[in-house]
Amino acid sequence: GVEVVLLSEYGISKVRQPVHLNRIFREKGWIQIKNELGLELLDAGASRAFAVADHQVAHVYVRDESIRKEVRGVVESTEGVAEVRENWFGEGIGGQRGGDFVAVSAPGAWFTYYYWMDDGLAPDFARTVDIHRKPGYDPAELHLDPALSLPRLKVAAFLLRKKLGLRALLRVIPLDASLVRGSHGRDEVPEDEQPVLVGPGGSSVTSAEGVFGYLKSRCLG
Secondary structure (H helix, E strand, C coil): CCCCEECCCCCECCCCCCCHHHHHHHHHHCCEEEECCCCCEEHHHHHEEEEECCCCCCEECCCHHHHHHHHHHHHCCCCCCCCCCCCCCCCCCCCCCCCCCCEEEECCCCECCCCCHHHHHCCHHHHHHCCCCCCCCCHHHHCCCCCCCHHHHHHHHHHHHCCCCCCCCCCCCCCHHHHCCCCCCCCCCCCCHHCCECCCCCCCCCCCHHHHHHHHHHHHH
């Protein structure tokens, strides 16, 4: 009486080109930085424009309407950007917190959240796993910094300090975006890089909406 359905959330595409939109915006003078204890924090509220990276998609927020057209033009002309869309989700779908427009990476490219120009000024959380303070997803969190000697020993020392009730940061995440070799988010990818749905019924589902309908029909009848 049990039916098994195999479903992957997404497929992974090979990438080799990181795109640093916030660094480009900073060079244009649109990014506002706060200095805290000698390190740099992005001040989104005071920035004229900034980007929130999400794998191969980046939401671009423009707080100064006078530069909106210029910002879009800069994003469109950036190497590694395939297109810029006003409505990523489709007509009537989306949320008020989405970007003013959305950048979609070219095949083989992906977006970082990096905004600092000097790794020595990167915020303390940049070298840690910290999904809440980083203004965008950071796939480098899946790596240990290859420049570190004995990284596993550093992890063990961190766990010991935590067990003793001491405060500590586990700084083992690299700042080298070139280490990332896989990403996702583009809605136009080769068939062998698309999500997989395997289940009874011979379904030929080809959209996210169709997946929900299929699962509902199999689970609820």
